[in-house]
Amino acid sequence: MDTLTDPAPLDPSDLVGLTRALCDIPSVSGDEKALADAIEATLRACPHLVVVRDGDALVARTDLGRDRRVVVAGHIDTVPIADNLPTRLEGTGQDAVLWGRGTVDMLGGVAVALALATELGAPGTTPAHDLTWIFYDHEEVDSALNGLGRLARNHPDLLRGDFAILGEPSNAGIEGGCNGTMRVEVRTRGVAAHSARAWTGENAIHAVAPVLTRLAAYEPRAVEVDGLVYREGLNAVRIEGGIAGNVIPDACTVEVNYRFAPERSVAEAEAHLREVFEGFDVVVTDAAGGARPGLDDPLAAQFVRSVLDTAGGEPAPKYGWTDVARFAELGVPAVNFGPGDPLLAHKDDERLPVAQLAQCRDALRAWLLDD
Amino acid sequence: MDTLTDPAPLDPSDLVGLTRALCDIPSVSGDEKALADAIEATLRACPHLVVVRDGDALVARTDLGRDRRVVVAGHIDTVPIADNLPTRLEGTGQDAVLWGRGTVDMLGGVAVALALATELGAPGTTPAHDLTWIFYDHEEVDSALNGLGRLARNHPDLLRGDFAILGEPSNAGIEGGCNGTMRVEVRTRGVAAHSARAWTGENAIHAVAPVLTRLAAYEPRAVEVDGLVYREGLNAVRIEGGIAGNVIPDACTVEVNYRFAPERSVAEAEAHLREVFEGFDVVVTDAAGGARPGLDDPLAAQFVRSVLDTAGGEPAPKYGWTDVARFAELGVPAVNFGPGDPLLAHKDDERLPVAQLAQCRDALRAWLLDD
Numbered sequence: 114m115d116t117l118t119d120p121a122p123l124d125p126s127d128l129v130g131l132t133r134a135l136c137d138i139p140s141v142s143g144d145e146k147a148l149a150d151a152i153e154a155t156l157r158a159c160p161h162l163v164v165v166r167d168g169d170a171l172v173a174r175t176d177l178g179r180d181r182r183v184v185v186a187g188h189i190d191t192v193p194i195a196d197n198l199p200t201r202l203e204g205t206g207q208d209a210v211l212w213g214r215g216t217v218d219m220l221g222g223v224a225v226a227l228a229l230a231t232e233l234g235a236p237g238t239t240p241a242h243d244l245t246w247i248f249y250d251h252e253e254v255d256s257a258l259n260g261l262g263r264l265a266r267n268h269p270d271l272l273r274g275d276f277a278i279l280g281e282p283s284n285a286g287i288e289g290g291c292n293g294t295m296r297v298e299v300r301t302r303g304v305a306a307h308s309a310r311a312w313t314g315e316n317a318i319h320a321v322a323p324v325l326t327r328l329a330a331y332e333p334r335a336v337e338v339d340g341l342v343y344r345e346g347l348n349a350v351r352i353e354g355g356i357a358g359n360v361i362p363d364a365c366t367v368e369v370n371y372r373f374a375p376e377r378s379v380a381e382a383e384a385h386l387r388e389v390f391e392g393f394d395v396v397v398t399d400a401a402g403g404a405r406p407g408l409d410d411p412l413a414a415q416f417v418r419s420v421l422d423t424a425g426g427e428p429a430p431k432y433g434w435t436d437v438a439r440f441a442e443l444g445v446p447a448v449n450f451g452p453g454d455p456l457l458a459h460k461d462d463e464r465l466p467v468a469q470l471a472q473c474r475d476a477l478r479a480w481l482l483d484d
Numbered sequence: 485m486d487t488l489t490d491p492a493p494l495d496p497s498d499l500v501g502l503t504r505a506l507c508d509i510p511s512v513s514g515d516e517k518a519l520a521d522a523i524e525a526t527l528r529a530c531p532h533l534v535v536v537r538d539g540d541a542l543v544a545r546t547d548l549g550r551d552r553r554v555v556v557a558g559h560i561d562t563v564p565i566a567d568n569l570p571t572r573l574e575g576t577g578q579d580a581v582l583w584g585r586g587t588v589d590m591l592g593g594v595a596v597a598l599a600l601a602t603e604l605g606a607p608g609t610t611p612a613h614d615l616t617w618i619f620y621d622h623e624e625v626d627s628a629l630n631g632l633g634r635l636a637r638n639h640p641d642l643l644r645g646d647f648a649i650l651g652e653p654s655n656a657g658i659e660g661g662c663n664g665t666m667r668v669e670v671r672t673r674g675v676a677a678h679s680a681r682a683w684t685g686e687n688a689i690h691a692v693a694p695v696l697t698r699l700a701a702y703e704p705r706a707v708e709v710d711g712l713v714y715r716e717g718l719n720a721v722r723i724e725g726g727i728a729g730n731v732i733p734d735a736c737t738v739e740v741n742y743r744f745a746p747e748r749s750v751a752e753a754e755a756h757l758r759e760v761f762e763g764f765d766v767v768v769t770d771a772a773g774g775a776r777p778g779l780d781d782p783l784a785a786q787f788v789r790s791v792l793d794t795a796g797g798e799p800a801p802k803y804g805w806t807d808v809a810r811f812a813e814l815g816v817p818a819v820n821f822g823p824g825d826p827l828l829a830h831k832d833d834e835r836l837p838v839a840q841l842a843q844c845r846d847a848l849r850a851w852l853l854d855d
Contacts, residue, residue, distance in 0.1 A: 309804035311717035322696035346682035355722030433680035
């Protein structure tokens with residue numbers, strides 16, 4: 114589909130205004146086209162960038178002949194809007210807070226990247242590395258749809274790099290690696306019967322009792338990987354059984370989500386779950402391996418030092434699964450670094466202290482220029 | 485709503501044909517009008533009957549000045565059709581089996597009643613008692629909609645009688661009384677959180693583990709009441725919890741159905757469930773008391789003797805809740821007596837050995853005439 118009229122480039126000079134503009138173009142997964150069009154127009158206005166579009170994903174690269182290449186990536190889709198758009202700015206100056214869907218996850222991070230993309234590599238700037246800026250679709254849904262995954266299949270060369278920074282919210286700190294995630298269905302079967310003569314049937318919901326008992330008693334591990342401690346989690350996220358108020362249920366399904374530390378592979382995670390739910394029918398419905406923090410990589414270590422010299426603090430583990438795992442799979446060390454409190458992602462009261470925008474932009478710019 | 489053209493009366497002389505005709509007018513709960521119209525036309529063609537219609541329920545009464553009045557009642561609605569209409573007759577003569585929705589529950593019993601209604605009280609017959617024939621709607625759904633309950637509210641005088649026979653399937657034997665039924669929701673609450681940081685939430689599905697463990701371990705009673713043994717049952721019939729694959733669920737609900745012997749009142753049943761689920765939030769959503777078999781009533785005892793003298797066997801308890809409980813509440817002793825195997829009710833392969841039709845009609849006719 115072509116746009117009927119070319120959208121105007123966005124103004125990258127005002128970072129708060131840019132974040133608002135990005136959030137106020139609704140971009141729920143599957144409906145990213147308008148926002149991708151606006152970002153494309155902004156990138157194409159920069160002669161120092163070579164821009165490629167794939168679906169609603171955009172890749173913009175410098176070609177400065179540097180030895181190393183740094184990739185900065187972020188997804189442009191959001192979870193559904195909860196009556197929290199358009200954005201609303203509360204307070205003024207450095208104390209202002211921007212409320213609305215996408216401010217945290219992760220159009221704040223996208224704004225930082227987009228502003229720097231238009232600036233670094235333009236005449237008069239001297240980035241230390243060549244730069245690849247990636248803006249992609251479909252991160253908040255089924256991982257088979259993920260735009261970064263599609264780019265890795267369609268244009269693996271475009272994802273090449275020596276180090277990647279994913280602008281996922283990390284409170285402007287550095288969060289290394291990520292836990293893996295696996296979903297399984299634990300299923301029981303019974304025999305349907307009229308509930309007035311229950312003894313002629315077998316109750317599949319009752320049969321699920323030991324599954325829930327094991328889950329309630331389960332003690333999740335905390336595992337140190339490359340110096341960061343990853344907390345695991347094993348939880349029922351959905352349960353469903355029964356068809357009517359007078360029928361003994363013949364089927365019950367518990368959907369379980371396992372978040373596992375990145376020293377464990379997907380196969381090891383599955384083996385563990387089969388052990389936990391021994392005696393039950395276990396079907397894996399979704400899985401994505403984690404990513405080790407990779408902070409021992411020289412470029413990563415240098416980035417961490419540069420950012421934390423300014424911001425203070427220590428690198429922390431990322432608990433949620435993020436696309437750093439895709440870079441890890443491609444052999445590119447990657448960290449999460451972006452504005453916003455990850456605990457507010459997907460919440461109705463999603464909101465961003467705007468000071469983190471400039472903090473992230475300035476730290477990233479300083480490292481990319483000063484190296 | 486009036487019918488546009490008066491339907492023709494049905495032919496009550498061929499009992500199998502009448503049963504088929506009744507079944508082949510689809511009459512799922514809420515959609516009984518066409519069948520009620522046909523039954524009404526058949527009853528109104530009998531000068532010996534006084535007919536009253538209330539919604540899609542019909543009451544037809546003789547007025548012979550007898551000392552006692554016997555009520556024969558049956559519901560004309562069925563559960564949804566499972567691609568098992570129109571009816572299909574397999575085999576011939578006394579060995580024939582009639583397949584299809586409603587053959588068992590309970591248009592076979594309705595056919596027996598309708599045939600006898602047109603006959604008994606007509607010139608040349610001498611029924612021993614005055615007779616009230618009730619055909620009613622909405623039995624297979626929420627008890628608030630039940631047509632017999634509506635009649636009891638709108639026309640309590642029409643339900644008056646000394647003994648009631650409900651034509652619910654009992655394999656042409658006599659099933660006394662019925663168990664009560666109660667539905668409760670056992671609910672847990674938790675705190676929602678992203679499943680990547682489960683420790684910031686509280687899992688409401690895990691919290692339900694003890695509820696299922698208690699249900700799985702529960703030993704239902706078998707209670708003798710007036711000489712019949714009633715088996716109880718306590719079962720989860722539905723469970724529901726969770727909203728997404730990456731969210732710690734903040735609510736879980738187990739729907740539980742308790743079938744309790746008729747010596748226990750609704751209040752006693754509730755107290756028992758609150759004891760079983762102590763420590764949990766229990767909400768009663770539906771309840772109907774049972775009915776003692778009442779076979780010590782003189783008219784009931786005489787009926788039982790008369791039927792079993794021919795058919796053999798012993799009275800048995802009715803496990804499923806039936807509208808005999810409504811008559812019991814009105815002080816009218818009532819039994820279940822009708823063609824068809826109750827275990828086939830609501831099944832896709834619902835089917836009736838047609839020999840039971842004549843067996844029920846003949847036993848009922850003999851008792852009503854010979855007393």
